[in-house]
Every structure is written in C-alpha cells, then in structure tokens.
Amino acid sequence: MKKTIxxxxxDLDRAMAAFIIANGAAAMGDDVTMxxxxxxxxxxxxxxxxxxxKGFLQAMFGWMMPRGAGKLGLSKMNFGGMGASMMKSVMKQKNVATLPELIATAKEQEIKMIACTMSMDVMGITEEEMIDGLEFAGVATYLGEADEANVNLFI
Structure with missing residues (x-):
C-alpha cells in the first residue's frame, strides 16, 4: 500500500502529527511520500x-521564517514560543520522540520527502538551505504519487 501526506x-504540533503518521505507516510496510x-x-x-x-523580499522571508524543526511554534497556545518549550518538556518527560528524531526515523525508513520547488521559489528558499536526503519536485510529482495511494492526507 502507498500513503501520501x-x-x-x-507548526510543531502538526509537523509531529505528520511524521508520526508517516513513520507508523512505513513501519507497517507502506510506501510513504511526504x-x-x-x-x-x-x-x-x-x-x-x-x-x-537572494533578492530583498526573499531574504526577508528567510529572516522571518523559522529555520528548521527545532524552531517551530505551536498552532495554538504558542505564547511567543513558551508553548512550544512546554510541549517539548512534557514530550521529553513522556519519552516522546522529538521532531528531529522523527525526521531521522523517516529517513531511516526511506520515506520519500519531496520539497515543492514552486513554493521554494516563491518563498526564496534554495536547495542549499534544506537538509540532506530530500527530493525536489513540483505538484505533478506529488499527484503521480497520490494517484497510486490509498490514503492521502493534508496536514
């Protein structure tokens, strides 16, 4: 079976959900594309x-956006970053994997991670700014994967 997300x-909480679902599906033997x-x-x-x-606007986007999994805030109750810190603290107490750990597990399980090149262009993000192990493609590539999947999620 195949799953796409x-x-x-x-947001940290939504990213965690996406990677938990992706890793769970991969652990069950499914091919997963994010x-x-x-x-x-x-x-x-x-x-x-x-x-x-970069141009001025692209540089501004880069400056304003969080840089990496460790800098994300929560979708609700973020409180200027305090909410994310509290969530990470509780997760550590409960032995819940961190987002960077979930990303590493996804790589180990060979989950296909595709960065949207059109969005990268719009937001001024370059391939050099992205972590290793990604594919770079457009929506047609995602739709080709989705056509073969029995589950398609939007997070």
Missing amino acids: IVFSG FFTFWGLNILRKPEKVKVK
Whole structure:
C-alpha cells in the first residue's frame, strides 16, 4: 500500500502529527511520500544560516521564517514560543520522540520527502538551505504519487 501526506503547515504540533503518521505507516510496510509545501518547508530547513544570494523580499522571508524543526511554534497556545518549550518538556518527560528524531526515523525508513520547488521559489528558499536526503519536485510529482495511494492526507 502507498500513503501520501501533504505537509502545508510549519507548526510543531502538526509537523509531529505528520511524521508520526508517516513513520507508523512505513513501519507497517507502506510506501510513504511526504510533500512539503509553503510553510511546511520550514520543517526541512537547515538550522544554521546558509549564505546564498537572494533578492530583498526573499531574504526577508528567510529572516522571518523559522529555520528548521527545532524552531517551530505551536498552532495554538504558542505564547511567543513558551508553548512550544512546554510541549517539548512534557514530550521529553513522556519519552516522546522529538521532531528531529522523527525526521531521522523517516529517513531511516526511506520515506520519500519531496520539497515543492514552486513554493521554494516563491518563498526564496534554495536547495542549499534544506537538509540532506530530500527530493525536489513540483505538484505533478506529488499527484503521480497520490494517484497510486490509498490514503492521502493534508496536514
């Protein structure tokens, strides 16, 4: 069986849900494709700043958006980042995997992670700014994967 997940949100809680579902499906033997678009691309950004030449608006996008899985806020009750810190603390107490750990597990399970090139262009994100192990493609590639899937989710 095949599953696809569109990851549109860059919120910590939604990213966690996407990766927990993806890893669960892969552990059950399913082929999984995750398609990251718009704010979901921030999950896959390298945490360190990467020097690349950008126009003014693209540089502003990069400055305003969180850089990587460790910098994401919550969709609700974020409280200027305090909510995300509290959530991470509770997750640690309950031995819940962190988002970076879930991403590493997804790579180990060979989950296909595709970064949307159109969204990257619009938001001024370059391939050099993204973590290793990704594919870069457009919506037609995602739709080809979705045509073969029995479950398609939008998070």
